[in-house]
Amino acid sequence: MTAQPDRHTARWRAYLRDCDALVGFVEPMQVCGRVTRVAGLVMECVGLRLAVGSACTIPLPSGARVEAEVVGFEGDRLFLMPQSDVEGIVPGTRVFPVEASVPRPGSVPHPRRRPSDRARHLPVGEKLLGRVVDGAGRPLDGLGPLGTDEVAPINARPVNPLDRAPITETLDVGVRAINSMLTVGRGQRLGLFAGTGVGKSVLLGMIARYTTADVIVVGLIGERGREVKEFIEQILGPEGRARSAVVAAPADSPPLMRLQGAAYATAIAEHFRDQGKNVMLIMDSLTRYAMAQREIALAIGEPPATKGYPPSVFAKLPVLVERAGNGLEGGGSITAFYTVLSEGDDQQDPIADAARGILDGHIVLNRHLAEAGHYPAIDIEQSISRAMHTITSHEHQMKARRLKQLYSRYERSRDLISVGAYASGSDPVLDQAITLHDKIESFLCQEIHENTGMQQSLGQLTSLFE
Numbered sequence: 414m415t416a417q418p419d420r421h422t423a424r425w426r427a428y429l430r431d432c433d434a435l436v437g438f439v440e441p442m443q444v445c446g447r448v449t450r451v452a453g454l455v456m457e458c459v460g461l462r463l464a465v466g467s468a469c470t471i472p473l474p475s476g477a478r479v480e481a482e483v484v485g486f487e488g489d490r491l492f493l494m495p496q497s498d499v500e501g502i503v504p505g506t507r508v509f510p511v512e513a514s515v516p517r518p519g520s521v522p523h524p525r526r527r528p529s530d531r532a533r534h535l536p537v538g539e540k541l542l543g544r545v546v547d548g549a550g551r552p553l554d555g556l557g558p559l560g561t562d563e564v565a566p567i568n569a570r571p572v573n574p575l576d577r578a579p580i581t582e583t584l585d586v587g588v589r590a591i592n593s594m595l596t597v598g599r600g601q602r603l604g605l606f607a608g609t610g611v612g613k614s615v616l617l618g619m620i621a622r623y624t625t626a627d628v629i630v631v632g633l634i635g636e637r638g639r640e641v642k643e644f645i646e647q648i649l650g651p652e653g654r655a656r657s658a659v660v661a662a663p664a665d666s667p668p669l670m671r672l673q674g675a676a677y678a679t680a681i682a683e684h685f686r687d688q689g690k691n692v693m694l695i696m697d698s699l700t701r702y703a704m705a706q707r708e709i710a711l712a713i714g715e716p717p718a719t720k721g722y723p724p725s726v727f728a729k730l731p732v733l734v735e736r737a738g739n740g741l742e743g744g745g746s747i748t749a750f751y752t753v754l755s756e757g758d759d760q761q762d763p764i765a766d767a768a769r770g771i772l773d774g775h776i777v778l779n780r781h782l783a784e785a786g787h788y789p790a791i792d793i794e795q796s797i798s799r800a801m802h803t804i805t806s807h808e809h810q811m812k813a814r815r816l817k818q819l820y821s822r823y824e825r826s827r828d829l830i831s832v833g834a835y836a837s838g839s840d841p842v843l844d845q846a847i848t849l850h851d852k853i854e855s856f857l858c859q860e861i862h863e864n865t866g867m868q869q870s871l872g873q874l875t876s877l878f879e
Contacts, residue, residue: 446491446508454668454712456481456493458508466568468511468533469493473501480549481508482533482669485713492713494669496549535677537684538563541658542628545645548662548674565684567676571735578739580773580800584691584748585867587623588616590791590857592870594813595776598800599691600739600746604699604768606753607778607790613752614640615861616778616789617695618648620750621657623864626693628685629657632678635671635701638663644697668705675702679736686745694737694747700754703730703764719763730764731771774798787858794821812874819846820853852877 446460448471456471463469463483471479479499485492493508511533535550540561545554552559580598591597607613621629631649633641641661649657658681662674675696682694696702703726710723718724737749753768753775769775776796783790794817802810823846829835830847837844856873859865865873 443509448502448504448506448508449490451499451502454494454708455484456495456499456502458491458493459489461491461508461510463491463510466533469508470511471495471502471506471508473506474503475501477501480511482673484669484709494667494709494712496667496670496673498667533673534564534566535680536561536563537565537681541681543655543657545641545659545661546677548660548666548670548672548677550677553661563684565680567673567680569680569683569736571732572738572740576741578742578744578746580739580804583804583867584693585623585625586620587864587866588619588789589859589865589870589873590789590793591620591776592865592867593809593874594793594816594857595774595791595796595798596801596805596809597748597798598773598804599748601773601798601800602734602737602749602751603798604751604753604772604775605778606755606765606769606775608755608780611778611780611783612788612790613778614644614648614697616791617697617750617752618644618653619789619859619861621649621693621695622653624693625691626748627656627690628682629653629693629695630678630682630685631657631659632675632694632696633659633661633663634675634678634696634698635662635664635705636697638665664701668708671701671705672709675733679733682747682749683736686740686747689745691745692747694749696749696751698752698754699730699734699768700752700764702733722763726764727767730767734768734771773800787854788861789859791857793817793857794824809871809874812878815878816853816856816874818842819849820857822846823850823853849877 444461446458448456449459450457458469461469465483465485467483469481469483471481473479479502480496481493482496483491484494536546536559538561540559544552544556544559546559547553550559578600580600582599584597584599584601586592586597597603605613605616621631631644633644641663645654645659660674660678660681662671666674678694678696682692685692703722706726706729707722710725711717715723715725719727734749734751737747739746751768751772753765755762755765774797777792778790779792779795780790782792819842822843823830826835826843835843856877
C-alpha cells in the first residue's frame with residue numbers, strides 16, 4: 414500500500430527538480446542593443462554581450478522583424494549577419510537576443526549548458542517527410558504548418574570516430590554504373606564532381622528515387638530557384654517525395670540562410686539516424702556552401718588565402734561533412750552525396766581539391782561524355798569509391814577492374830583506331846577492348862526511368878565477359 418504514494422511523490426519531486434533546472438538558465442531580464450552601422454552584408458551592434466552563433470531579432474517600424482546571427486565581434490561591437498534583406502533598418506534600431514525555447518520538464522536530461530543547446534533549434538521529425546522548408550524551418554510548399562513539436566539544434570556535437578560503426582554493407586542506388594563499378598557502402602560519404610549542365614541533378618534524382626534507404630533528406634543549397642521546383646516535382650516525383658524531407662535555400666537567399674540550410678538538412682538526417690534509420694542525404698551543392706561562408710568571412714574582414722577563399726572556409730567543410738556517416742554500433746546511418754561544382758571542369762579547384770580529401774570517394778562527371786550522349790556521364794577512369802574494397806567480393810572487384818582496364822585502353826588508343834592506324838592482332842588486350850566496346854558503352858549508359866538493382870547490375874557485369 415505504501416509503494417503507490419512513494420512513486421507519486423518521486424514523480425512530483427523529479428518534476429520540481431526539472432523546473433528548478435529550467436529556472437537556472439532562463440535570463441532574468443530582457444536586454445537589448447542598438448544597431449550602429451550597416452555595411453554591405455554585415456550589421457554592427459553595441460550594448461549586447463553574446464556568443465558567436467547566437468540568434469538575434471531586430472524589430473522594424475513596419476512591424477516586421479529581421480532575424481540575424483552573431484558571426485564575430487571586435488571590442489564591444491558585435492557583427493551580425495541577417496537572414497533576410499536589411500531594408501527598413503535605421504540607425505539606433507534595437508536588437509534583442511533570441512531566448513532558447515524553454516523545454517518541458519522531463520524532456521532534457523540536463524540543463525542547457527552546452528553552446529549547441531543554447532543555439533538555434535529548428536523542427537525535425539516524421540512530419541517533415543513530404544514537405545519542403547527553407548533554411549529556417551518555415552514551410553515553402555503551401556501545405557500549412559509542419560505540426561511537429563520535435564526540435565533539434567542545427568549544430569550538433571561531433572561524434573567520436575572510435576564509436577562509429579564501420580562501413581560493412583552495400584547500399585543499392587539503382588544506377589548500374591555506380592552499383593557495379595563504384596559500389597556505395599551504407600554510411601559512406603561521396604562527392605559528385607561536375608561542371609555546370611553535365612547532368613548531376615538528374616543523376617541525384619535517380620539515386621533519390623531508386624535507393625533502398627529508409628529516408629531521403631535533400632538540401633538544395635545556393636542553386637537556381639527554378640531548379641528547386643523542378644527537382645521536387647519532376648526528378649523526385651510523388652514516390653520519392655513521400656519519403657523525402659527537402660530543405661531549400663536557393664541562390665537569392667542571404668549567405669547565412671544558405672549556411673543554415675546545409676546545417677539544418679544535416680540535423681534532420683542526424684535525427685532520423687538516431688532513430689535507427691538508414692538515411693540518404695543529398696546536398697546540392699557543397700561548393701555553394703563554401704561560397705556562402707566565403708561571403709560572410711570576407712564581409713567581417715577575414716583575409717583571403719587560397720584563390721580568394723579565407724581559411725575559415727576550409728575549416729567549415731570537414732565540420733559539415735563529418736556529421737554524416739554511420740552512427741553507433743547497431744544504430745542508423747547517413748549515406749551522403751555532396752555535389753561539388755568544378756568551375757570550368759577544373760578538378761584542381763580549391764574547393765574540389767579540399768572536398769576530395771575529406772570524402773570517402775568521388776564520382777566525376779565528364780562533359781565530353783555528356784556531349785556524346787553518354788548518360789549518366791560518369792567517367793569511371795577518374796572516379797573511385799574508397800569503401801568498395803571492403804564491402805564487395807573479390808570476384809566483383811576483379812570484374813570491375815577488368816572492365817576499367819578495357820575501357821581505359823580503348824580511350825587511350827581512340828585516335829589510332831578512328832584513323833585506321835591500328836593493326837588488329839598487335840595488342841590482344843586492345844583487340845578485346847575493341848570487340849567489347851559497344852557492350853561496355855551500353856552497360857555504362859542508363860535511361861532516367863530505368864532502375865537497375867545491385868544483383869541485376871552484377872549479373873550484367875558478369876555477362877559482359879562470357
